Amino acid sequence: xxxxxPRWRFLDSPDIIDKTYDYLxxxxxxxxxxxxxxQALYALDAKLRAALKAKNPQSIIDLFSERFEELGAAFxxxxxxxxxxxxxxFMEKLTPDYTLLEIDKNNHYFxxxxxxxxxxxxxxxxxNKRTGIYTTLEIKYRFNKQGEWVITR
Numbered sequence: 001x002x003x004x005x006p007r008w009r010f011l012d013s014p015d016i017i018d019k020t021y022d023y024l025x026x027x028x029x030x031x032x033x034x035x036x037x038x039q040a041l042y043a044l045d046a047k048l049r050a051a052l053k054a055k056n057p058q059s060i061i062d063l064f065s066e067r068f069e070e071l072g073a074a075f076x077x078x079x080x081x082x083x084x085x086x087x088x089x090f091m092e093k094l095t096p097d098y099t100l101l102e103i104d105k106n107n108h109y110f111x112x113x114x115x116x117x118x119x120x121x122x123x124x125x126x127x128n129k130r131t132g133i134y135t136t137l138e139i140k141y142r143f144n145k146q147g148e149w150v151i152t153r
Contacts, residue, residue, distance in 0.1 A: 057090035
């Protein structure tokens with residue numbers, strides 16, 4: 001069906017795995033979790049979390065460029081404004097009201113969606129001490145043809 005929007009890039013990405021994630025048994029999941037491909041995903045996630053913990057979101061903001069381009073098109077806005085909105089959201093979390101929650105290494109799971117083209121890891125979470133409200137940053141990744149993870153959604 002024709003639309004005024006460009007095609008989402010993840011739709012043309014290579015499959016991350018060759019079978020449905022939901023059908024992986026525990027051994028297959030563990031083997032996949034420790035594979036170089038998924039370890040690279042965890043490394044990217046660790047880079048994001050380290051920059052946010054260091055209160056330096058500027059160092060990682062450009063990793064979201066594909067996300068900004070696609071969101072800009074979807075919301076009839078510019079990638080530059082999408083970048084500004086996300087950076088402002090990161091900067092808001094630098095105030096003393098917010099605490100970046102540490103991850104539990106034993107519960108740091110990954111999921112590959114049914115389409116086999118998108119993956120995500122347990123979201124990055126902040127807690128607002130003043131309001132008692134939790135905020136999550138959910139990030140979806142795709143695997144590109146060069147064998148690298150890209151933040152896409």
